[in-house]
Amino acid sequence: METVAASSWKQLLLNALESNSSVKHSLFFQLATIGSNGKPSNRTVGFQENSDNPYQHRQPKSKGSSFFTLYLFWVVDLYWIDELKQCPFAEICWYFADSWEQFRINGSVDIIDGSCRDPMKLQQRERAWFSSSPKSRLQYLGPIPGLPLLGEIAFKEPSLDPSTGPVDAFCLLVLDPDQVDYLNLKSNERLNFTSRQNINGEKLWTSQRINP
C-alpha cells in the first residue's frame, strides 16, 4: 500500500474527462443509493462541463493536501431526498467508453436545502443555484417528479425572475468520497484508493494495485 495525495485519483478522473471530451456520454454517470424499501436505486446524473465551477470539483486546499470533495447537484426528487436522509451512502459508477476506464466512487451525501443552518453551506447552495442556467432553474418549479400525472390538467408554464434566489425544492447534494476504485481495461490495471481521517480530521489516501 502506498500513501498518495487525493489529487492522484482526481488527476486520473480529470484525464479521463479530457480524453473523452468529444463523447457526450462521458458527462453522465450513474449514482446508486439505497431506497426506502432497502433495495438498490440507480439514477443518471449529469456532470457540468465548466471545470472552473467550484461546485463540480474543488481544487485541493494546498499542494499535497488530501482534501478533496466532489460537488454535485441535480433536480430534486423529493422521494429520493427522503431515501438519502435515511441512508446517505452512495456509489458513483462513471464509465468512459472511449478510453475503457471505469471509476467507482463511494462516499456519503450531504443534503443542503433551505432549512440548513450552516451559513457556508447555504452560500454554496446559492452559488450552485446562480451557476445553473435560468432555464434549468425552472425545473424546480414543475410538478413533483414521480407522482402520477394529473390527467389533462395543463400545468402552467412556470416563470422565474433571474435574480430570484434558490427555490424551496432546490437542494444541493454534496458527495464526499471515501473510496475510489479505478479500472483501466486497456492497460488491464486496477487501483483502489482508500481514505482515512487523521487526528486533524483531514483525509489521508492510500492506493493499492489490485487484480482487474
Add this chain to the structure above:
Amino acid sequence: METVAASSWKQLLLNALESNSSVKHSLFFQLATIGSNGKPSNRTVGFQENSDNPYQHRQPKSKGSSFFTLYLFWVVDLYWIDELKQCPFAEICWYFADSWEQFRINGSVDIIDGSCRDPMKLQQRERAWFSSSPKSRLQYLGPIPGLPLLGEIAFKEPSLDPSTGPVDAFCLLVLDPDQVDYLNLKSNERLNFTSRQNINGEKLWTSQRINP
C-alpha cells in the same frame, strides 16, 4: 393505470438500442446492488449486441404474454457473488445520451453457477458460455478480481480448448425485472411499468404516466 404487455417497455428499450446503435456507450449500463457492508455498489455491465442471442433478451412466449426475462452475464467477481447471495435485488440504470432516454429496471438476480441443480438452468449457463468468444472465456481463468496484486509474480497467460465447457468461476446472472421506470427527456414523458404475478405465476404488467 393501464394493463399492458411486458413487450411495451421491452419495445421502448429495443427502439432505444436501435436509435442509439451508432453510440458505443449505449451498449453499457450500470447495475446497482447492495454490498455486504450494507452500502450501495455500482458497476458497469456490457450488453452484447447480437439480439438473436437468447441470453440477452428472450421474446415473449406469445403475443400479448406478460412473460419477459432479461438475461445478462458477465465476468464474475467472487465478492460480488457473495453480496448478491445476501441481497439479490438490483437496479439497472441505462442511459441513452443521444435520444435522452433513461431506463431504470429493477428486479432480483438469479445466480446460476456450476453447483446449480436445475438442468434447464445449467443448460442456459452452458449456452451462455459457448456464445461468448473463446478470448473472453479466458477472463474467467485469471486471478480473482479485487484481490491485491501479487507483486512482480507474473501470472501465466491462460489457455483453454474452445470445446471446454464452463469453468467453475463462470456464473450466469439472470435479472428478472419487477419494475421499469422509463424517462424520455426529449418528450418530457415518464412511464412507470409495474408487474404482479397472477395465479398462474405469470407476470402482469401495468403502466402509469408519472411526472418526469
